[in-house]
Amino acid sequence: MxxxxxxxxxxxCPILSEVDGERITLAYGEGGRLSRxxxxxxxxTRFANDQLNELGDAALxxxxxxxxxxxxxxxxxxxxxxxxxxxxxxxxxxxxNDLAVSGAIPRWLSLSLIIEEGLPWSVLDRVLDSxxxxxxxxxxxxVTGDTKVVPYGAADKLFITTSGVGEVLEPAPPGxxxxxxxDVLIVSGPIGSHGAAILCxxxxxxxxxxxxxxxxxxxxxxxxxxSAGLTPRAVxxxxxxxxxxxxxxxADASGLTCVINESAIPVADCVRGICELLGLDPLHFxxxxxxxxxxxxxxxxxxxxxxxxxxxxxxxxVIGWVKPRRNSxxxxxxGIGREVVLDEPSGAPLPRIC
Amino acid sequence: MxxxxxxxxxxxCPILSEVDGERITLAYGEGGRLSRxxxxxxxxTRFANDQLNELGDAALxxxxxxxxxxxxxxxxxxxxxxxxxxxxxxxxxxxxNDLAVSGAIPRWLSLSLIIEEGLPWSVLDRVLDSxxxxxxxxxxxxVTGDTKVVPYGAADKLFITTSGVGEVLEPAPPGxxxxxxxDVLIVSGPIGSHGAAILCxxxxxxxxxxxxxxxxxxxxxxxxxxSAGLTPRAVxxxxxxxxxxxxxxxADASGLTCVINESAIPVADCVRGICELLGLDPLHFxxxxxxxxxxxxxxxxxxxxxxxxxxxxxxxxVIGWVKPRRNSxxxxxxGIGREVVLDEPSGAPLPRIC
Numbered sequence: 001m002x003x004x005x006x007x008x009x010x011x012x013c014p015i016l017s018e019v020d021g022e023r024i025t026l027a028y029g030e031g032g033r034l035s036r037x038x039x040x041x042x043x044x045t046r047f048a049n050d051q052l053n054e055l056g057d058a059a060l061x062x063x064x065x066x067x068x069x070x071x072x073x074x075x076x077x078x079x080x081x082x083x084x085x086x087x088x089x090x091x092x093x094x095x096x097n098d099l100a101v102s103g104a105i106p107r108w109l110s111l112s113l114i115i116e117e118g119l120p121w122s123v124l125d126r127v128l129d130s131x132x133x134x135x136x137x138x139x140x141x142x143v144t145g146d147t148k149v150v151p152y153g154a155a156d157k158l159f160i161t162t163s164g165v166g167e168v169l170e171p172a173p174p175g176x177x178x179x180x181x182x183d184v185l186i187v188s189g190p191i192g193s194h195g196a197a198i199l200c201x202x203x204x205x206x207x208x209x210x211x212x213x214x215x216x217x218x219x220x221x222x223x224x225x226x227s228a229g230l231t232p233r234a235v236x237x238x239x240x241x242x243x244x245x246x247x248x249x250x251a252d253a254s255g256l257t258c259v260i261n262e263s264a265i266p267v268a269d270c271v272r273g274i275c276e277l278l279g280l281d282p283l284h285f286x287x288x289x290x291x292x293x294x295x296x297x298x299x300x301x302x303x304x305x306x307x308x309x310x311x312x313x314x315x316x317x318v319i320g321w322v323k324p325r326r327n328s329x330x331x332x333x334x335g336i337g338r339e340v341v342l343d344e345p346s347g348a349p350l351p352r353i354c
Numbered sequence: 355m356x357x358x359x360x361x362x363x364x365x366x367c368p369i370l371s372e373v374d375g376e377r378i379t380l381a382y383g384e385g386g387r388l389s390r391x392x393x394x395x396x397x398x399t400r401f402a403n404d405q406l407n408e409l410g411d412a413a414l415x416x417x418x419x420x421x422x423x424x425x426x427x428x429x430x431x432x433x434x435x436x437x438x439x440x441x442x443x444x445x446x447x448x449x450x451n452d453l454a455v456s457g458a459i460p461r462w463l464s465l466s467l468i469i470e471e472g473l474p475w476s477v478l479d480r481v482l483d484s485x486x487x488x489x490x491x492x493x494x495x496x497v498t499g500d501t502k503v504v505p506y507g508a509a510d511k512l513f514i515t516t517s518g519v520g521e522v523l524e525p526a527p528p529g530x531x532x533x534x535x536x537d538v539l540i541v542s543g544p545i546g547s548h549g550a551a552i553l554c555x556x557x558x559x560x561x562x563x564x565x566x567x568x569x570x571x572x573x574x575x576x577x578x579x580x581s582a583g584l585t586p587r588a589v590x591x592x593x594x595x596x597x598x599x600x601x602x603x604x605a606d607a608s609g610l611t612c613v614i615n616e617s618a619i620p621v622a623d624c625v626r627g628i629c630e631l632l633g634l635d636p637l638h639f640x641x642x643x644x645x646x647x648x649x650x651x652x653x654x655x656x657x658x659x660x661x662x663x664x665x666x667x668x669x670x671x672v673i674g675w676v677k678p679r680r681n682s683x684x685x686x687x688x689g690i691g692r693e694v695v696l697d698e699p700s701g702a703p704l705p706r707i708c
Contacts, residue, residue, distance in 0.1 A: 026705045030594060033698050036603075054529065055603075057452035057590065058425035060522060063417070071412035072464035072517055073500045076508070098411035110426035112515045114468075146427045146515075151705055154430070154510040161466045161500075163426055163517035168414060175408065236411065240384060249390075249409075344387050351380045351505055 024119045029149025038147060042124065046132040051108075051143040059143035061108055065167045069104035071095055072163040078352045080127065080157060082201040084193070084213030088130035090288060090354055091160040093217050094239070096138040099164050100222040101235040101291055103172025106138055106164055111145040114159040117152040127158065138217045140164065169226040176234045176253035176294075183233060183294045183322040185258060186303060188221070188313040189214065190266040191243050195285030196274050198353050211270045216289030221310035230303050232293040239354060241345040243319075244283040244330065246292045248344040250322075251329030259331045259339070260320030283332070284345045286353045294322060378473045383503025392501060396478065400486040405462075405497040413497035415462055419521040423458035425449055426517040432706045434481065434511060436555040438547070438567030442484035444642055444708055445514040447571050448593070450492040453518050454576040455589040455645055457526025460492055465499040466515040471506040481512065492571045494518065523580045530588045530607035530648075537587060537648045537676040539612060540657060542575070542667040543568060544620040545597050549639030550628050552707050565624045570643030575664035584657050586647040593708060595699040597673075598637040598684065600646045602698040604676075605683030613685045613693070614674030637686070638699045640707045648676060 028034045044053065051059040075091045096106035111131065115124065135142055196211040218237060225231065236246045243265075247258040267275075267282045275282050289312055295303055300318060307316035320333075330342040382388045398407065405413040429445045450460035465485065469478065489496055550565040572591060579585065590600045597619075601612040621629075621636045629636050643666055649657055654672060661670035674687075684696040 029705065030699060035594070058423035058456035058458065058518070058520070060456070060526065061422040061424055062420055063422065066416055068415040068417065068422070068519075069412035070415055070462060070464060070517075070519055071498055072466045072515070074466040074468050074502045074515060076468060076502050076504050078508075102412035102414070104412065108424060110424060110517050112426045112428040112517075114428050114430060114513055114515075144425055148428045148430050149705070150430050150510070153507075154432075154706070155513070156504070156508040159468055159509070159513065161426070161428060161468075161515035161517075163424075163464050163466075163515075164412070165422075165424055165519065166412070172414065240389070345384065351383065351503070352508070 022120055024115055024117065024121060024124060024149060026117050026149050026151060029115070029147060035147065042128055043145065046128055047142045049141050049143065059108065061143070061165065063167055067168040067170065069099045069102045069166045069168055070163070071098040071102065072161060073098065074159060074161040075354055076159050076352050077198065077354050078156065079201050080123065082213060083197050083210050085215035085288065086127060086130050087158060087160055088127040089134045089215050091162045092131055092134035092138055092140070093215055094288060094354060095162040095164040096140050097218045097237045099166035100219040101237050103226060103231070104166030104168045105223055106140040106166040106219055108143045108165045109135060109140045110163045111142050112161040113147045114155055115147065115149045116155045116157050117149055119157055138219055169223065171231060173232050173235050176250040178233045179250060179254035179256055179294050179322050181256060181322055181324050182297055184297055184300045184318055185260060185320040185322065186293050186295065186316055187243065187266065187319050188218070188291045188307060189315045190268045190271070191238065191287055191290055192271045192275065192282030192285030193268055194288040195242065195350060195353060196271040199350055200274065207270055207274060209270050211268060211274065214287055214289040216312040218289060218291055218312060221307050221313040224306055224310065225303065228306060230299055230306060232295040235291050235293040237291045238287045240286050242284045242286055243292055244342055245345050247330045247342070250294065254322070255325055257323045257326040257329055257331060258320060259323050259333065261333045264317060264319045266315050266317050283342060288354065376474055378469055378471065378475060378478060378503060380471050380503050380505060383469070383501060389501065396482055397499065400482055401496045403495050403497065405495070413462065415497070415519060417521055421522040421524065423453045423456045423520045423522055424517070425452040425456065426515065427452065428513060428515045429708055430513050430706050431552065431708050432510065433555050434477065436567060437551050437564050439569035439642065440481060440484050441512060441514055442481040443488045443569050445516045446485055446488035446492055446494070447569055448642060448708060449516040449518040450494050451572045451591045453520035454573040455591050457580060457585070458520030458522045459577055460494040460518055460520045460573055462497045462519045463489060463494045464517045465496050467501045468509055468513040469501065469503045470509045470511050471503055473511055492573055523577065525585060527586050527589050530604040532587045533604060533608035533610055533648050533676050535610060535676055535678050536651055538651055538654045538672055539614060539674040539676065540647050540649065540670055541597065541620065541673050542572070542645045542661060543669045544622045544625070545592065545641055545644055546625045546629065546636030546639030547622055548642040549596065549704060549707060550625040553704055554628065561624055561628060563624050565622060565628065568641055568643040570666040572643060572645055572666060575661050575667040578660055578664065579657065582660060584653055584660060586649040589645050589647040591645045592641045594640050596638045596640055597646055598696055599699050601684045601696070604648065608676070609679055611677045611680040611683055611685060612674060613677050613687065616686050616688045618671060618673045620669050620671050637696060642708065
């Protein structure tokens with residue numbers, strides 16, 4: 001893996017002929033014959049569908065519902081491949097999860113690639129295979145896209161931006177401003193795994209076992225919740241900034257305080273070990289397949305029962321409560337009842353996490 | 355302008371404190387307080403609307419029509435600012451034009467920024483101002499977005515990916531497969547200006563006057579055409595690969611031959627001069643506010659009359675015809691009637707044109 005991720009670290013790009021068997025050249029990004037060849041041989045072979053096959057300037061969508069959800073995210077993660085996932089899987093699940101937490105069934109995706117000249121075709125193929133696999137799992141169709149190739153050194157290997165359109169299952173979660181005192185806070189699974197996995201892959205830490213990213217589709221469990229009439233007041237996948245960032249946003253939006261119980265928060269043993277060793281808090285670590293939700297007390301048991309039926313959320317747990325505003329927006333009960341303030345993430349603990 | 359575009363060409367990024375007054379630091383991309391500050395101070399101040407203000411994971415759209423168009427494009431142009439436009443204007447008009455040529459009224463946009471650490475805030479502000487101005491012209495609302503900051507050297511200043519959703523004005527142009535012999539080919543204005551402008555800006559050519567990009571919104575003239583019952587068989591904005599790429603795609607899709615008359619093709623004098631000097635063909639140069647359309651002969655006069663009422667298309671002209679398949683997909687009648695084959699663009703004449 002380190003070979004794949006570091007093959008461009010030499011002093012300069014090898015001189016490439018226009019068509020190089022091993023590596024992608026600038027000519028493939030120029031909109032002419034080679035661009036069409038790239039699209040025909042690498043994209044359409046994997047993602048063929050009536051809309052994408054048109055290769056029009058835009059895909060035409062027909063929706064049966066009146067409200068749609070629309071989301072976008074850019075993915076710049078390094079390394080491109082890491083335990084538990086890769087940039088392609090991340091780009092599909094990241095955007096489809098954003099639709100799902102917004103109350104929508106993910107339906108259509110766009111795929112925009114910015115490729116550095118000299119990227120091996122084998123790397124692109126591996127990422128596209130992963131995108132194909134992930135979009136099948138998320139049940140979302142790639143209907144439009146764009147490919148740019150920039151000169152060696154102008155980008156780091158590969159950036160992906162996906163946008164998604166989904167159909168809202170009414171009523172959508174009303175959002176953080178609707179939170180009420182005594183609402184219950186639930187996380188869908190162990191936290192901090194994605195951040196820990198990227199940190200270990202990047203720094204070549206040699207823990208055993210290595211943490212694996214939680215990168216996963218959250219569509220199925222969330223759609224099940226919505227369909228069962230268990231729509232939470234708010235749901236958010238806890239990506240950059242981790243669970244701490246979500247709770248701070250919710251406290252700000254609602255004017256209330258989130259109080260969580262440290263001992264109730266699920267964390268994988270290896271993630272906990274890494275955090276203790278490095279003096280970091282898993283609440284600040286990014287997740288890519290874990291959400292936080294806030295729901296009314298009377299829905300908690302049914303919500304947990306349903307989430308535990310799905311693999312991605314089978315370790316869902318209550319971690320705390322929404323309370324009237326205290327002196328701080330987010331408090332953590334540590335050890336034997338001492339409440340400490342949870343800081344909002346602010347610095348740059350780990351760039352290019354997603 | 356060259357200062358702005360080249361300020362990162364030194365040996366390394368100056369060491370930045372976490373919050374630097376002049377330049378963007380990694381901390382602004384980490385999802386915490388500073389990320390929210392960037393979004394609050396730079397994005398919401400410019401683009402505030404009910405959907406974007408939610409800062410949810412996805413925007414919720416309500417459409418009155420059943421069919422929607424969905425498009426995406428990544429923008430990597432260098433320099434960021436050039437005569438006639440900049441990366442922001444390009445990112446808005448490029449994507450809204452893709453919706454418009456697909457038969458749709460552009461409605462909603464997503465905005466994904468990948469920013470290189472160290473980019474001056476003044477540059478970001480100037481680009482965001484341009485996006486604000488362009489989205490008002492195109493009458494499209496930015497409803498969702500994402501911002502990543504990557505370490506110095508991992509990207510070249512700024513990449514933007516916009517996706518757009520529009521409402522289809524039925525019937526949409528049926529597309530290139532519907533072309534018929536004796537259809538008439540029209541371009542909406544002088545060709546090659548964007549490519550020539552970027553070439554001159556990049557190579558510091560000192561022509562007088564310098565060519566300016568044609569970067570413009572094509573929504574208004576196209577919506578007028580559709581609304582007037584003058585929907586063409588096919589429309590395409592002639593971006594990467596230029597008019598030559600569009601005609602080749604259409605010939606391939608229809609199994610017919612496109613024959614164009616060189617003397618009928620509008621080209622600005624300065625663009626023509628540059629092409630002659632460098633031995634390049636404006637048919638291969640990119641445009642960013644110019645489309646090609648194919649329509650039935652009986653609609654030609656009304657189509658031209660209507661296009662000439664709009665500033666972006668007031669120099670629209672008939673350039674050729676669709677004919678039964680000949681020995682080549684695209685032919686150009688040059689000089690006194692000699693037909694020559696027009697090659698499909700294939701190499702890399704100018705990377706990072708858009």
